[in-house]
Amino acid sequence: MGLMVKGVWHPEDPGPGTDEHGRFLRARSTIRHWITPDGPFTPEPGRYHLYVAINCPWAHRALLARVILGLEEAIGVSYARVRRTEEGWVFDDVGPHADPCLHVRALHEVYARQRPPYTGRVTVPVLWDRQTEQIVSNESADIVRMFGSFGRGPDLTPPGLAPEIEEWNALIYRTVNNGVYRAGFARTQAAYDEAVTALFDTLDRIEAHLEGRDWLVGERFTEADLRLFPTLARFDVAYHYAFKCNIRRLVDYPRLWAYARRIYHMPGVAGTVDFEAYKQGYFAPSPLRNPLGIVPRGPLIDWSL
């Protein structure tokens, strides 16, 4: 699925990185400017545009922040097709997967405009600045924080709660958000065992923590909840089966399952979720994980409250 070297797209893909023990290694995001009131990237409605794929959990963070912070009018979105091709993430000329901002056919064309020329993976999400015509950031964690600087909606990291939020963020990133990938992309039994054990240890811990609480930190929804939700939304339809995260299902955890549905029913959130797209994405043909590309029909899950 390719990567970019000095601004030029190369369709041949070395595949997910792994260490000498067969553990999955996620590449670091390298375009990391910041939107701040003193500029050069100031928070202005209409100036920035978000490139996502609805099935990507990292892009999901940015989509959630956009709706929860009331930025739907201020920040436009282009939705890539759910399955990558030889060109990586691609767009159609018209329809729901068209790009109304730069009218590109592939996301690598957006990265190709970067100066100095970009080398690395061509990932979603990407936040594009229409004014200076460059990518502000390709790191979802930063994009979520930057959306907070538009000063709308609730504060997702209230100062008093920030240290506790950071602690959950770190644990959830390592063992859950990236943990499912560490299980699914493991190249050895030991690497898989390590990842799947850590994943379910954290889910068990969250299940216990949610006794008598609605949210991970404090009395209301924070960034820690925002960052947990994309993995929960994909858990039973994708990770459970496609990534062998099958010690338990989300629906087997009474409190965690109620918590996930509470978030799903927050205003705007259901519009950022697409279970069918998750299946199409995670069960796309893959020589290592799904050679025949057969997409399962189930499971049937009722997300109503």
Ligand SMILES: N[C@@H](CCC(=O)N[C@@H](CS)C(=O)NCC(=O)O)C(=O)O
């Ligand atoms: N650190 C990035 C990771 C984003 C990421 O890995 N996105 C995946 C889709 S879920 C992607 O675009 N992968 C394409 C590739 O690696 O070539 C972030 O959180 O923003």
